[in-house]
Amino acid sequence: MGVVRNQSIRNSISFYIGMAIGALNTIIVYPNVFNEHPEHYGLIQILVAYSIIIATFSTLGIPKAIIKFFPGIKEKGQLYFLSLIVSLSGFFFLLLLYLFSKDYILSIINASELLQDNFFYIIVLVLFISFFDVLTAISRSFLDSSTPIFINEVFLKTFSLIILLLHWISIIDFTLFLQLYISGYILKFLILFILQFVHDRLIITYSLEKIPLNKILSFGIYVVAGGASLIIVSRLDMIMLGSLLSLEQVAFYSVAFYIGNAIRVPGKSIATISAPLIAKAWQNKDIEVIDVLYTKTSINQLIVGGVFFLCIWLNIDDVFSLLPEKFQGGKWVVFFIGLSQLFNITTGINGLIIVNSVYYRYELFTNIFLVIFTFIANYIFITCDWSIFGISISGINGAALGTALSVLLFNTIRLLLIKFKIGIQPFTYSTLYSIIIFIIIYLVVNAIPLSYLSFVNIFIRCILVVIFFIPLLFLFNLSDDITSFIIELKKKYLY
Numbered sequence: 001m002g003v004v005r006n007q008s009i010r011n012s013i014s015f016y017i018g019m020a021i022g023a024l025n026t027i028i029v030y031p032n033v034f035n036e037h038p039e040h041y042g043l044i045q046i047l048v049a050y051s052i053i054i055a056t057f058s059t060l061g062i063p064k065a066i067i068k069f070f071p072g073i074k075e076k077g078q079l080y081f082l083s084l085i086v087s088l089s090g091f092f093f094l095l096l097l098y099l100f101s102k103d104y105i106l107s108i109i110n111a112s113e114l115l116q117d118n119f120f121y122i123i124v125l126v127l128f129i130s131f132f133d134v135l136t137a138i139s140r141s142f143l144d145s146s147t148p149i150f151i152n153e154v155f156l157k158t159f160s161l162i163i164l165l166l167h168w169i170s171i172i173d174f175t176l177f178l179q180l181y182i183s184g185y186i187l188k189f190l191i192l193f194i195l196q197f198v199h200d201r202l203i204i205t206y207s208l209e210k211i212p213l214n215k216i217l218s219f220g221i222y223v224v225a226g227g228a229s230l231i232i233v234s235r236l237d238m239i240m241l242g243s244l245l246s247l248e249q250v251a252f253y254s255v256a257f258y259i260g261n262a263i264r265v266p267g268k269s270i271a272t273i274s275a276p277l278i279a280k281a282w283q284n285k286d287i288e289v290i291d292v293l294y295t296k297t298s299i300n301q302l303i304v305g306g307v308f309f310l311c312i313w314l315n316i317d318d319v320f321s322l323l324p325e326k327f328q329g330g331k332w333v334v335f336f337i338g339l340s341q342l343f344n345i346t347t348g349i350n351g352l353i354i355v356n357s358v359y360y361r362y363e364l365f366t367n368i369f370l371v372i373f374t375f376i377a378n379y380i381f382i383t384c385d386w387s388i389f390g391i392s393i394s395g396i397n398g399a400a401l402g403t404a405l406s407v408l409l410f411n412t413i414r415l416l417l418i419k420f421k422i423g424i425q426p427f428t429y430s431t432l433y434s435i436i437i438f439i440i441i442y443l444v445v446n447a448i449p450l451s452y453l454s455f456v457n458i459f460i461r462c463i464l465v466v467i468f469f470i471p472l473l474f475l476f477n478l479s480d481d482i483t484s485f486i487i488e489l490k491k492k493y494l495y
Contacts, residue, residue: 021154025160025164047121052231062083062134067276237257256400287424298427310445314442354414366413369413434478448464
Protein backbone atom coordinates (compact mmCIF):
# COMPACT_ATOMS: atom_id res chain seq x y z
CA MET A 1 0.00 0.00 0.00
CA GLY A 2 3.03 2.32 0.08
CA VAL A 3 2.70 3.39 -3.55
CA VAL A 4 -1.06 3.70 -3.19
CA ARG A 5 -0.75 5.77 -0.03
CA ASN A 6 1.94 8.13 -1.35
CA GLN A 7 0.28 8.66 -4.73
CA SER A 8 -3.18 8.93 -3.21
CA ILE A 9 -1.92 11.57 -0.75
CA ARG A 10 -0.47 13.57 -3.63
CA ASN A 11 -3.64 13.05 -5.60
CA SER A 12 -5.76 14.06 -2.63
CA ILE A 13 -3.75 17.27 -2.26
CA SER A 14 -4.44 18.14 -5.90
CA PHE A 15 -8.07 17.08 -5.56
CA TYR A 16 -8.59 19.14 -2.42
CA ILE A 17 -6.81 22.19 -3.83
CA GLY A 18 -8.95 21.80 -6.93
CA MET A 19 -11.99 21.29 -4.74
CA ALA A 20 -11.19 24.46 -2.78
CA ILE A 21 -10.90 26.41 -6.03
CA GLY A 22 -13.99 24.65 -7.35
CA ALA A 23 -15.87 25.47 -4.16
CA LEU A 24 -14.88 29.12 -4.54
CA ASN A 25 -16.09 29.01 -8.14
CA THR A 26 -19.27 27.05 -7.46
CA ILE A 27 -20.46 28.50 -4.16
CA ILE A 28 -19.40 32.13 -4.57
CA VAL A 29 -18.31 33.07 -8.08
CA TYR A 30 -20.62 31.14 -10.43
CA PRO A 31 -23.88 31.96 -8.59
CA ASN A 32 -22.98 35.66 -8.35
CA VAL A 33 -21.62 35.96 -11.88
CA PHE A 34 -24.68 34.24 -13.35
CA ASN A 35 -27.26 35.44 -10.85
CA GLU A 36 -29.04 37.43 -13.55
CA HIS A 37 -28.57 34.73 -16.22
CA PRO A 38 -28.48 31.31 -14.50
CA GLU A 39 -29.22 29.72 -17.87
CA HIS A 40 -25.65 30.62 -18.91
CA TYR A 41 -24.27 28.53 -16.06
CA GLY A 42 -26.71 25.77 -16.94
CA LEU A 43 -25.45 25.87 -20.53
CA ILE A 44 -21.85 25.34 -19.41
CA GLN A 45 -22.84 22.33 -17.32
CA ILE A 46 -24.89 20.79 -20.12
CA LEU A 47 -22.12 21.27 -22.71
CA VAL A 48 -19.60 19.55 -20.44
CA ALA A 49 -22.06 16.78 -19.53
CA TYR A 50 -22.78 15.87 -23.15
CA SER A 51 -19.09 16.15 -24.08
CA ILE A 52 -17.93 13.78 -21.36
CA ILE A 53 -20.56 11.20 -22.32
CA ILE A 54 -19.74 11.36 -26.04
CA ALA A 55 -15.98 11.35 -25.38
CA THR A 56 -16.39 8.08 -23.47
CA PHE A 57 -17.89 6.49 -26.59
CA SER A 58 -15.40 8.04 -29.01
CA THR A 59 -12.37 6.44 -27.32
CA LEU A 60 -14.06 3.01 -27.50
CA GLY A 61 -12.71 1.98 -24.09
CA ILE A 62 -9.06 2.54 -25.02
CA PRO A 63 -8.03 4.40 -21.81
CA LYS A 64 -9.07 1.48 -19.60
CA ALA A 65 -7.63 -1.01 -22.09
CA ILE A 66 -4.25 0.73 -21.83
CA ILE A 67 -4.25 0.32 -18.04
CA LYS A 68 -5.37 -3.31 -18.16
CA PHE A 69 -2.97 -4.55 -20.88
CA PHE A 70 -0.01 -2.23 -20.22
CA PRO A 71 1.77 -4.52 -17.68
CA GLY A 72 1.82 -7.50 -20.09
CA ILE A 73 2.74 -5.75 -23.35
CA LYS A 74 6.41 -5.24 -24.16
CA GLU A 75 5.84 -3.21 -27.32
CA LYS A 76 4.28 -0.15 -25.70
CA GLY A 77 4.62 1.83 -28.92
CA GLN A 78 2.22 -0.52 -30.70
CA LEU A 79 -0.33 -0.09 -27.90
CA TYR A 80 -0.09 3.70 -28.30
CA PHE A 81 -0.46 3.38 -32.07
CA LEU A 82 -3.64 1.34 -31.58
CA SER A 83 -4.99 3.91 -29.14
CA LEU A 84 -4.38 6.67 -31.69
CA ILE A 85 -6.14 4.79 -34.50
CA VAL A 86 -9.13 3.73 -32.41
CA SER A 87 -9.64 7.13 -30.75
CA LEU A 88 -9.44 9.04 -34.05
CA SER A 89 -11.77 6.55 -35.75
CA GLY A 90 -14.30 6.83 -32.95
CA PHE A 91 -14.18 10.62 -33.01
CA PHE A 92 -14.64 10.93 -36.77
CA PHE A 93 -17.51 8.44 -36.74
CA LEU A 94 -19.34 10.47 -34.10
CA LEU A 95 -18.49 13.70 -35.94
CA LEU A 96 -20.12 12.40 -39.13
CA LEU A 97 -23.11 11.19 -37.12
CA TYR A 98 -23.51 14.68 -35.70
CA LEU A 99 -23.14 16.45 -39.04
CA PHE A 100 -25.76 14.31 -40.74
CA SER A 101 -28.17 14.07 -37.79
CA LYS A 102 -27.79 17.42 -36.03
CA ASP A 103 -31.43 18.55 -36.29
CA TYR A 104 -32.75 15.15 -35.25
CA ILE A 105 -30.41 15.04 -32.25
CA LEU A 106 -31.41 18.52 -31.08
CA SER A 107 -35.06 17.57 -31.42
CA ILE A 108 -34.64 14.34 -29.45
CA ILE A 109 -32.95 16.07 -26.48
CA ASN A 110 -35.45 18.96 -26.59
CA ALA A 111 -32.58 21.47 -26.74
CA SER A 112 -33.30 25.06 -25.80
CA GLU A 113 -32.46 27.82 -28.25
CA LEU A 114 -29.36 28.75 -26.22
CA LEU A 115 -28.11 25.16 -26.31
CA GLN A 116 -28.81 24.87 -30.04
CA ASP A 117 -26.77 28.02 -30.74
CA ASN A 118 -23.74 26.64 -28.87
CA PHE A 119 -24.05 22.90 -29.45
CA PHE A 120 -21.07 22.85 -31.86
CA TYR A 121 -18.70 23.49 -28.92
CA ILE A 122 -19.37 19.92 -27.88
CA ILE A 123 -17.41 18.68 -30.90
CA VAL A 124 -14.29 20.57 -29.79
CA LEU A 125 -14.66 19.41 -26.21
CA VAL A 126 -15.12 15.78 -27.23
CA LEU A 127 -11.88 15.74 -29.23
CA PHE A 128 -9.67 17.14 -26.48
CA ILE A 129 -11.39 15.37 -23.57
CA SER A 130 -10.96 12.06 -25.43
CA PHE A 131 -7.25 12.43 -26.01
CA PHE A 132 -6.65 13.85 -22.54
CA ASP A 133 -8.21 10.62 -21.19
CA VAL A 134 -5.86 8.54 -23.36
CA LEU A 135 -2.81 10.48 -22.15
CA THR A 136 -4.05 10.17 -18.57
CA ALA A 137 -4.22 6.38 -18.95
CA ILE A 138 -0.64 6.33 -20.26
CA SER A 139 0.54 8.46 -17.33
CA ARG A 140 -1.30 6.28 -14.82
CA SER A 141 0.22 3.12 -16.35
CA PHE A 142 3.62 4.54 -15.39
CA LEU A 143 2.21 5.00 -11.85
CA ASP A 144 2.13 8.75 -12.35
CA SER A 145 -1.46 9.65 -11.62
CA SER A 146 -0.71 12.91 -9.82
CA THR A 147 0.32 14.87 -12.94
CA PRO A 148 -2.94 14.58 -14.92
CA ILE A 149 -4.93 15.07 -11.72
CA PHE A 150 -3.05 18.29 -10.95
CA ILE A 151 -3.66 19.57 -14.49
CA ASN A 152 -7.34 18.66 -14.41
CA GLU A 153 -8.15 19.71 -10.86
CA VAL A 154 -5.83 22.64 -10.15
CA PHE A 155 -4.83 24.14 -13.50
CA LEU A 156 -8.23 23.92 -15.20
CA LYS A 157 -10.17 25.22 -12.21
CA THR A 158 -7.71 28.06 -11.65
CA PHE A 159 -7.97 28.98 -15.32
CA SER A 160 -11.78 28.90 -15.04
CA LEU A 161 -11.66 31.12 -11.96
CA ILE A 162 -9.56 33.73 -13.75
CA ILE A 163 -11.85 34.00 -16.76
CA LEU A 164 -14.91 33.95 -14.48
CA LEU A 165 -13.55 36.99 -12.64
CA LEU A 166 -12.87 38.71 -15.96
CA HIS A 167 -16.47 38.07 -16.98
CA TRP A 168 -17.74 39.18 -13.56
CA ILE A 169 -16.10 42.60 -13.86
CA SER A 170 -17.32 42.90 -17.47
CA ILE A 171 -13.91 42.82 -19.14
CA ILE A 172 -15.14 39.97 -21.36
CA ASP A 173 -18.70 39.16 -22.43
CA PHE A 174 -20.32 35.73 -22.14
CA THR A 175 -19.50 34.72 -25.71
CA LEU A 176 -15.77 35.31 -25.19
CA PHE A 177 -15.95 33.73 -21.75
CA LEU A 178 -17.44 30.57 -23.24
CA GLN A 179 -14.76 30.43 -25.94
CA LEU A 180 -12.01 30.83 -23.34
CA TYR A 181 -13.67 28.22 -21.13
CA ILE A 182 -13.55 25.72 -24.02
CA SER A 183 -9.92 26.65 -24.71
CA GLY A 184 -9.05 25.59 -21.14
CA TYR A 185 -9.72 21.97 -22.16
CA ILE A 186 -7.44 22.41 -25.16
CA LEU A 187 -4.67 23.83 -22.95
CA LYS A 188 -4.84 21.00 -20.42
CA PHE A 189 -4.49 18.45 -23.23
CA LEU A 190 -1.48 20.27 -24.68
CA ILE A 191 0.23 20.49 -21.27
CA LEU A 192 -0.20 16.77 -20.58
CA PHE A 193 0.88 15.89 -24.12
CA ILE A 194 4.11 17.90 -23.77
CA LEU A 195 4.87 16.35 -20.36
CA GLN A 196 4.38 12.79 -21.64
CA PHE A 197 6.54 13.58 -24.66
CA VAL A 198 9.30 15.02 -22.47
CA HIS A 199 9.28 11.83 -20.35
CA ASP A 200 9.65 9.66 -23.49
CA ARG A 201 6.32 7.93 -22.95
CA LEU A 202 4.89 8.60 -26.40
CA ILE A 203 7.17 6.57 -28.65
CA ILE A 204 4.81 5.21 -31.31
CA THR A 205 5.56 2.05 -33.29
CA TYR A 206 3.56 1.94 -36.52
CA SER A 207 2.68 -1.73 -36.24
CA LEU A 208 0.13 -3.94 -34.50
CA GLU A 209 1.89 -7.29 -34.86
CA LYS A 210 2.98 -7.92 -31.27
CA ILE A 211 -0.10 -6.96 -29.29
CA PRO A 212 -3.23 -9.06 -28.53
CA LEU A 213 -5.40 -6.99 -30.85
CA ASN A 214 -8.56 -9.09 -30.57
CA LYS A 215 -8.41 -9.20 -26.77
CA ILE A 216 -7.85 -5.45 -26.49
CA LEU A 217 -10.67 -4.55 -28.87
CA SER A 218 -13.05 -7.05 -27.29
CA PHE A 219 -12.24 -5.68 -23.85
CA GLY A 220 -12.64 -2.12 -25.14
CA ILE A 221 -16.09 -2.79 -26.58
CA TYR A 222 -17.37 -4.21 -23.30
CA VAL A 223 -15.71 -1.52 -21.23
CA VAL A 224 -16.91 1.38 -23.38
CA ALA A 225 -20.47 0.16 -22.97
CA GLY A 226 -20.00 -0.30 -19.23
CA GLY A 227 -17.93 2.81 -18.67
CA ALA A 228 -20.21 4.93 -20.80
CA SER A 229 -23.12 3.71 -18.72
CA LEU A 230 -21.48 5.03 -15.56
CA ILE A 231 -20.68 8.35 -17.19
CA ILE A 232 -24.23 8.61 -18.50
CA VAL A 233 -25.61 7.96 -15.04
CA SER A 234 -23.32 10.58 -13.50
CA ARG A 235 -24.62 13.21 -15.94
CA LEU A 236 -28.12 11.93 -16.69
CA ASP A 237 -29.74 13.93 -13.91
CA MET A 238 -28.45 17.24 -15.32
CA ILE A 239 -29.34 16.27 -18.88
CA MET A 240 -32.88 15.27 -17.90
CA LEU A 241 -33.36 18.45 -15.87
CA GLY A 242 -32.28 20.45 -18.93
CA SER A 243 -34.67 18.50 -21.15
CA LEU A 244 -37.68 18.23 -18.80
CA LEU A 245 -37.36 21.59 -17.03
CA SER A 246 -34.84 24.31 -18.00
CA LEU A 247 -31.18 25.33 -18.07
CA GLU A 248 -31.88 27.49 -15.02
CA GLN A 249 -32.78 24.40 -12.99
CA VAL A 250 -29.57 22.76 -14.21
CA ALA A 251 -27.66 25.72 -12.77
CA PHE A 252 -29.38 25.50 -9.37
CA TYR A 253 -28.90 21.71 -9.26
CA SER A 254 -25.23 21.93 -10.30
CA VAL A 255 -24.29 24.06 -7.31
CA ALA A 256 -25.91 21.71 -4.78
CA PHE A 257 -24.69 18.61 -6.64
CA TYR A 258 -21.11 19.87 -6.51
CA ILE A 259 -21.25 20.23 -2.74
CA GLY A 260 -22.63 16.73 -2.20
CA ASN A 261 -20.44 15.11 -4.84
CA ALA A 262 -17.29 16.45 -3.15
CA ILE A 263 -17.49 13.36 -0.91
CA ARG A 264 -16.03 11.41 -3.86
CA VAL A 265 -12.66 13.17 -3.69
CA PRO A 266 -10.80 10.56 -1.60
CA GLY A 267 -12.24 7.80 -3.77
CA LYS A 268 -11.05 9.44 -6.97
CA SER A 269 -7.53 9.94 -5.64
CA ILE A 270 -7.16 6.35 -4.46
CA ALA A 271 -8.79 4.78 -7.52
CA THR A 272 -6.49 6.52 -9.97
CA ILE A 273 -3.37 4.86 -8.55
CA SER A 274 -5.05 1.57 -7.57
CA ALA A 275 -6.11 0.74 -11.15
CA PRO A 276 -2.68 -0.34 -12.51
CA LEU A 277 -1.94 -2.22 -9.27
CA ILE A 278 -5.20 -4.15 -9.55
CA ALA A 279 -4.45 -4.93 -13.21
CA LYS A 280 -1.01 -6.27 -12.28
CA ALA A 281 -2.42 -8.33 -9.39
CA TRP A 282 -4.96 -9.93 -11.73
CA GLN A 283 -2.20 -10.70 -14.22
CA ASN A 284 -0.36 -12.51 -11.43
CA LYS A 285 -3.61 -14.09 -10.19
CA ASP A 286 -2.83 -12.70 -6.72
CA ILE A 287 -6.24 -12.56 -5.02
CA GLU A 288 -4.60 -11.85 -1.66
CA VAL A 289 -3.17 -8.56 -2.90
CA ILE A 290 -6.53 -7.62 -4.40
CA ASP A 291 -8.26 -8.45 -1.11
CA VAL A 292 -5.84 -6.24 0.85
CA LEU A 293 -6.28 -3.34 -1.56
CA TYR A 294 -10.05 -3.80 -1.50
CA THR A 295 -10.27 -3.72 2.30
CA LYS A 296 -7.79 -0.91 2.93
CA THR A 297 -9.13 1.42 0.24
CA SER A 298 -12.65 0.88 1.58
CA ILE A 299 -11.93 1.89 5.19
CA ASN A 300 -9.59 4.73 4.18
CA GLN A 301 -12.21 6.19 1.87
CA LEU A 302 -14.98 5.77 4.44
CA ILE A 303 -12.96 7.61 7.09
CA VAL A 304 -11.89 10.55 4.91
CA GLY A 305 -15.23 10.76 3.12
CA GLY A 306 -17.18 10.38 6.37
CA VAL A 307 -15.35 13.25 8.04
CA PHE A 308 -15.98 15.37 4.98
CA PHE A 309 -19.67 14.43 4.86
CA LEU A 310 -20.04 15.40 8.53
CA CYS A 311 -18.39 18.77 7.90
CA ILE A 312 -20.73 19.43 4.99
CA TRP A 313 -24.02 18.31 6.53
CA LEU A 314 -23.40 19.92 9.92
CA ASN A 315 -22.80 23.23 8.13
CA ILE A 316 -25.32 22.90 5.33
CA ASP A 317 -27.54 25.84 6.39
CA ASP A 318 -24.56 28.14 6.85
CA VAL A 319 -23.11 27.06 3.49
CA PHE A 320 -26.34 27.85 1.64
CA SER A 321 -26.64 31.18 3.43
CA LEU A 322 -23.53 32.23 1.46
CA LEU A 323 -25.32 31.69 -1.87
CA PRO A 324 -27.59 34.13 -3.71
CA GLU A 325 -31.25 33.48 -2.92
CA LYS A 326 -31.96 31.81 -6.28
CA PHE A 327 -29.42 29.09 -5.55
CA GLN A 328 -30.48 28.27 -1.96
CA GLY A 329 -32.98 25.50 -2.71
CA GLY A 330 -30.65 22.51 -2.97
CA LYS A 331 -30.16 21.40 0.64
CA TRP A 332 -31.65 17.94 0.11
CA VAL A 333 -29.78 17.53 -3.16
CA VAL A 334 -26.60 17.73 -1.08
CA PHE A 335 -27.91 15.14 1.40
CA PHE A 336 -29.05 12.58 -1.19
CA ILE A 337 -25.96 12.90 -3.38
CA GLY A 338 -23.53 13.10 -0.45
CA LEU A 339 -24.90 10.02 1.32
CA SER A 340 -24.95 7.96 -1.88
CA GLN A 341 -21.39 8.96 -2.74
CA LEU A 342 -20.25 8.06 0.77
CA PHE A 343 -21.61 4.57 0.18
CA ASN A 344 -20.03 4.59 -3.28
CA ILE A 345 -16.50 5.22 -1.99
CA THR A 346 -16.99 2.91 1.01
CA THR A 347 -17.55 0.02 -1.38
CA GLY A 348 -13.95 0.66 -2.37
CA ILE A 349 -12.49 -0.21 -5.74
CA ASN A 350 -15.13 -2.77 -6.71
CA GLY A 351 -15.43 -1.40 -10.25
CA LEU A 352 -11.69 -1.71 -10.85
CA ILE A 353 -11.69 -5.27 -9.56
CA ILE A 354 -14.49 -6.33 -11.92
CA VAL A 355 -13.21 -4.48 -14.99
CA ASN A 356 -9.71 -5.94 -14.70
CA SER A 357 -10.93 -9.49 -13.97
CA VAL A 358 -12.25 -12.26 -16.21
CA TYR A 359 -15.70 -11.12 -15.14
CA TYR A 360 -15.47 -7.76 -16.91
CA ARG A 361 -18.38 -8.72 -19.18
CA TYR A 362 -20.69 -8.53 -16.17
CA GLU A 363 -19.91 -4.83 -16.05
CA LEU A 364 -21.77 -4.33 -19.31
CA PHE A 365 -24.99 -6.00 -18.18
CA THR A 366 -25.10 -4.40 -14.75
CA ASN A 367 -24.37 -0.96 -16.23
CA ILE A 368 -27.10 -1.24 -18.84
CA PHE A 369 -29.50 -2.09 -16.02
CA LEU A 370 -28.16 0.93 -14.10
CA VAL A 371 -28.82 3.34 -16.99
CA ILE A 372 -32.38 2.07 -17.43
CA PHE A 373 -33.08 2.27 -13.70
CA THR A 374 -31.55 5.76 -13.42
CA PHE A 375 -33.55 7.07 -16.37
CA ILE A 376 -36.83 5.74 -14.98
CA ALA A 377 -36.09 6.90 -11.43
CA ASN A 378 -35.07 10.39 -12.56
CA TYR A 379 -38.09 10.76 -14.83
CA ILE A 380 -40.49 9.68 -12.07
CA PHE A 381 -38.97 11.80 -9.31
CA ILE A 382 -38.26 14.92 -11.41
CA THR A 383 -41.82 15.11 -12.70
CA CYS A 384 -43.68 13.93 -9.57
CA ASP A 385 -45.02 16.07 -6.74
CA TRP A 386 -44.48 13.86 -3.70
CA SER A 387 -43.29 14.37 -0.16
CA ILE A 388 -41.21 11.91 1.89
CA PHE A 389 -40.79 12.63 5.63
CA GLY A 390 -41.75 16.22 4.90
CA ILE A 391 -39.13 16.56 2.13
CA SER A 392 -40.52 17.70 -1.22
CA ILE A 393 -39.57 15.25 -3.96
CA SER A 394 -39.70 16.82 -7.41
CA GLY A 395 -37.48 18.88 -9.69
CA ILE A 396 -33.88 19.04 -8.48
CA ASN A 397 -34.67 17.08 -5.29
CA GLY A 398 -36.21 14.34 -7.42
CA ALA A 399 -33.18 14.22 -9.71
CA ALA A 400 -30.88 13.84 -6.71
CA LEU A 401 -33.00 11.09 -5.12
CA GLY A 402 -33.21 9.18 -8.41
CA THR A 403 -29.46 9.36 -8.89
CA ALA A 404 -28.77 8.42 -5.25
CA LEU A 405 -30.99 5.32 -5.42
CA SER A 406 -29.22 4.28 -8.62
CA VAL A 407 -25.78 4.60 -7.02
CA LEU A 408 -26.87 2.62 -3.95
CA LEU A 409 -28.42 -0.19 -5.99
CA PHE A 410 -25.55 -0.41 -8.46
CA ASN A 411 -22.82 -0.64 -5.83
CA THR A 412 -24.82 -3.24 -3.90
CA ILE A 413 -24.95 -5.38 -7.06
CA ARG A 414 -21.18 -4.97 -7.52
CA LEU A 415 -20.50 -5.97 -3.91
CA LEU A 416 -22.58 -9.14 -4.29
CA LEU A 417 -20.97 -10.00 -7.63
CA ILE A 418 -17.43 -9.79 -6.19
CA LYS A 419 -18.45 -11.68 -3.06
CA PHE A 420 -20.00 -14.60 -4.92
CA LYS A 421 -17.59 -14.75 -7.89
CA ILE A 422 -14.26 -13.93 -6.23
CA GLY A 423 -15.01 -14.56 -2.56
CA ILE A 424 -13.89 -11.23 -1.11
CA GLN A 425 -15.63 -8.20 0.40
CA PRO A 426 -14.25 -4.91 1.76
CA PHE A 427 -15.95 -4.51 5.13
CA THR A 428 -14.51 -5.19 8.59
CA TYR A 429 -15.42 -4.33 12.18
CA SER A 430 -13.63 -1.01 11.58
CA THR A 431 -16.34 -0.17 9.04
CA LEU A 432 -19.07 -0.63 11.64
CA TYR A 433 -17.12 1.23 14.34
CA SER A 434 -16.51 4.16 11.98
CA ILE A 435 -20.19 4.50 11.12
CA ILE A 436 -21.21 4.44 14.80
CA ILE A 437 -18.53 7.03 15.63
CA PHE A 438 -19.71 9.34 12.84
CA ILE A 439 -23.31 9.17 14.08
CA ILE A 440 -22.26 9.98 17.66
CA ILE A 441 -20.05 12.89 16.55
CA TYR A 442 -22.88 14.27 14.41
CA LEU A 443 -25.33 14.19 17.33
CA VAL A 444 -22.84 15.83 19.70
CA VAL A 445 -21.65 18.62 17.39
CA ASN A 446 -25.14 19.32 16.07
CA ALA A 447 -26.34 19.84 19.65
CA ILE A 448 -23.79 22.62 20.23
CA PRO A 449 -25.50 26.01 19.60
CA LEU A 450 -23.52 28.43 17.44
CA SER A 451 -24.72 31.87 16.40
CA TYR A 452 -21.67 33.50 14.87
CA LEU A 453 -21.06 34.52 11.29
CA SER A 454 -21.52 31.66 8.81
CA PHE A 455 -17.80 31.38 8.07
CA VAL A 456 -17.01 31.19 11.79
CA ASN A 457 -19.71 28.57 12.43
CA ILE A 458 -18.40 26.43 9.58
CA PHE A 459 -14.82 26.67 10.83
CA ILE A 460 -15.74 25.80 14.45
CA ARG A 461 -17.85 22.76 13.52
CA CYS A 462 -15.17 21.38 11.18
CA ILE A 463 -12.52 21.75 13.89
CA LEU A 464 -14.80 20.02 16.42
CA VAL A 465 -15.38 17.08 14.06
CA VAL A 466 -11.63 16.58 13.61
CA ILE A 467 -10.87 17.03 17.34
CA PHE A 468 -13.49 14.45 18.33
CA PHE A 469 -12.63 11.96 15.58
CA ILE A 470 -8.81 11.69 15.71
CA PRO A 471 -8.58 10.27 19.27
CA LEU A 472 -11.29 7.71 18.41
CA LEU A 473 -9.41 6.84 15.22
CA PHE A 474 -6.38 5.84 17.31
CA LEU A 475 -8.40 4.28 20.14
CA PHE A 476 -10.21 1.84 17.83
CA ASN A 477 -7.28 1.53 15.37
CA LEU A 478 -9.66 2.11 12.45
CA SER A 479 -6.97 2.45 9.76
CA ASP A 480 -3.26 1.67 9.92
CA ASP A 481 -2.57 3.82 6.86
CA ILE A 482 -4.29 6.95 8.17
CA THR A 483 -2.91 6.65 11.72
CA SER A 484 0.64 6.14 10.42
CA PHE A 485 0.20 9.14 8.11
CA ILE A 486 -0.92 11.31 11.02
CA ILE A 487 2.03 10.11 13.11
CA GLU A 488 4.43 10.97 10.26
CA LEU A 489 2.94 14.46 10.01
CA LYS A 490 3.26 14.88 13.77
CA LYS A 491 6.94 13.85 13.72
CA LYS A 492 7.67 16.10 10.77
CA TYR A 493 5.97 19.29 11.93
CA LEU A 494 5.53 19.07 15.73
CA TYR A 495 8.72 17.41 16.98
